[in-house]
Amino acid sequence: MATLAPVLDSLDSNFDTSLDRLFDLLRIQSISTDPSFSAECRKAAEWLVADLTAIGFEASVRDTPGHPMVVAHHDGPAGSPHVLFYGHYDVQPVDPLNLWDRDPFDPAIDTDETGVKVIRARGSSDDKGQIMTFVEACRAYKAAHDQLPCRISILFEGEEESGSPSLKPFLEEYKQELKADFALVCDTGMWDRETPAISTGLRGLVGEELTIHAANRDLHSGSYGGAAANPIRVLAKIFADMHDETGRVTIPGFYDGVEETPTEILKSWENLGETAESMLSPIGLSQPSGEQGRSVLELVWARPTAEFNGITGGYTGPGFKTVIPAQASSKVSFRLVHKQDPQKIREAFHAFVEERLPADCRAEWGKEHGGSPAIQLSYDAPFLSKAQAALSDEWPKPAVMIAMGGSIPIVGDFQTYLGMESLLVGFGLSDDRIHSPNEKYDVESFRKGQRSWARILDALAK
Structure with a gap:
């Protein structure tokens, strides 16, 4: 804990500055599916490269037939694990614009109907806010110790919201460079505002x-x-x-x-308390089919x-x-x-x-x-238990192992092309309105997400 404490202190004392950086990224209109925003997608990639370089990563923009990838590497202590962190900087279109309460690319702190402070902007939850929780954790480690706890590679994609047409060829071409012990994927969510979650299965x-x-x-x-x-x-x-x-x-x-x-x-x-009534009644149904x-x-x-x-x-x-x-x-x-x-x-x-x-x-x-195919992680994988303990130390309630009804193709691609499993941890919430007008990301998700990744990296390094 002596190693971790100054990192958490650095995150807390510099939180307002981290918000400023996130807002800079959120202002970039990186809509991947619309060719008229291609320059904005490149601008987002270049912004991330500059930010990662400032931390000490060896970072570069990698061209593809579509929007560019961002690839970055940073050494860690001898014998430490090597992780690959994945996220995406592209966002969904904002239509219909008239349903937004504000300019979707003019981020601001807002208060939702329950009194919770949120970051309101397109991409705030999916996925710019999520990826910056990890980047800020790395920044704080460097500020506190002048090094990272383990060897870290980063892959940020610019076409996730438009089908990832360039991803598989890119993984095939650069598989030796990108291969790590396992991947970290932050494009998922929590069970609720107080309960972090690790996704162990994808259909x-x-x-x-x-x-x-x-x-x-x-x-x-x-x-x-x-x-x-x-x-x-x-x-x-x-x-x-x-x-x-x-x-x-x-x-x-x-x-x-x-x-x-x-x-x-x-x-x-069962202990999560979800029932047929609680799941189905909000959509006007009552009986599982x-x-x-x-x-x-x-x-x-x-x-x-x-x-x-x-x-x-x-x-x-x-x-x-x-x-x-x-x-x-x-x-x-x-x-x-x-x-x-x-x-x-x-x-x-x-x-x-x-x-x-x-x-x-x-x-x-x-x-x-x-x-x-489906993805099913081993429930007794060592990195799962370490991450679960680290998350439980940060949030009010212990972390839970959940699954997801949908698919995240990159997780299967990492298995196919790089031969590695993925740890899926995210801090989004079901009411974040991703892909919809008035997308938001809880300020607390952004703050405690940074601290969570610091704790996870510390646990994995040990």
Whole structure:
């Protein structure tokens, strides 16, 4: 603790200055999906390089076919672990602008409806505020001890909000330079304002576009109804067959590789107090629709799904048009867990559909989406327990191990290209309005996030 105390003191005494730096970064309009903001994306990358260089990192802007990457390295004591910290400096578009209470690129301290002080700006939570918690922890270590507690590399991406098209080729090209003992990813959140969280599982994703074709043109339902195949009916029957009465997916082999979550982990999730009522009532629902006999947190964190994301076919405009359509289309997604194989799931779904097609119908498969496996960290990994203890020392309540229903592709890419696991720690909150107007980041998230990373780095170095 003697090593850590002056670092925490430095963070506290320089907090206002750290806010100024964050506000400088937030003013840069680094919207990656809109080509008209390309210069702003480069400006953000250059700003980060200059800031990291001022701390003592060897930092540079690395060009890609899209927006640039920021890569930085700093040595640590002999024998210390080597970590790679990842975040992204690009942000979502701000539309619709009229729903913002202020200029989204003019950051300010605001007070929300509950009286909590927040940083209001686009990118404040996703992900500029998050990445700067780590940078400030490094800055404080250098100010207190003139060195970092371990060897640190940094990778800041500029295309996360636009699909990361340059990321995989970049990791492949620079894998020897970027490989570390493990990665630190700060693009996640806390359980609540007082309870920090470590994400140990991410569901994978497979997406499919399917069109069922029948007759060679739309048909009059009076002239052909009862005689001609209706692709909407065919599609609806296929989808109805995909779940049984208990909510389980019926595609053969779908559950291959799905493991049961350890009992002690399920009990820890129960202690979080989330119920079907607390999760579903705010969205106007009351009953879970997944596999029976499982809690809502287990359903969204540790069980696979098959969901229908859209169906179109026939006439859907104003009034009425009595047709039997020539085709019906749909979009289907599967969330994967544990050791499910994305390609096998895709092939099994294709076979399931083909086996149920009437003789006069055919299936057309559109562009494949997703294809990423689930990520499941070992619950007894040493760096998890060290990080959990460090976070618990900083926040009012002990850190909890959670999972995430969605996907963070970079975590899988780090496993695939760099052969390393990731520690997922973030300080965002569910009400941060990321991707929406009036995005915010709690001032306390920014302050205690800095202190948390200082504690985690100290624990990992030991």
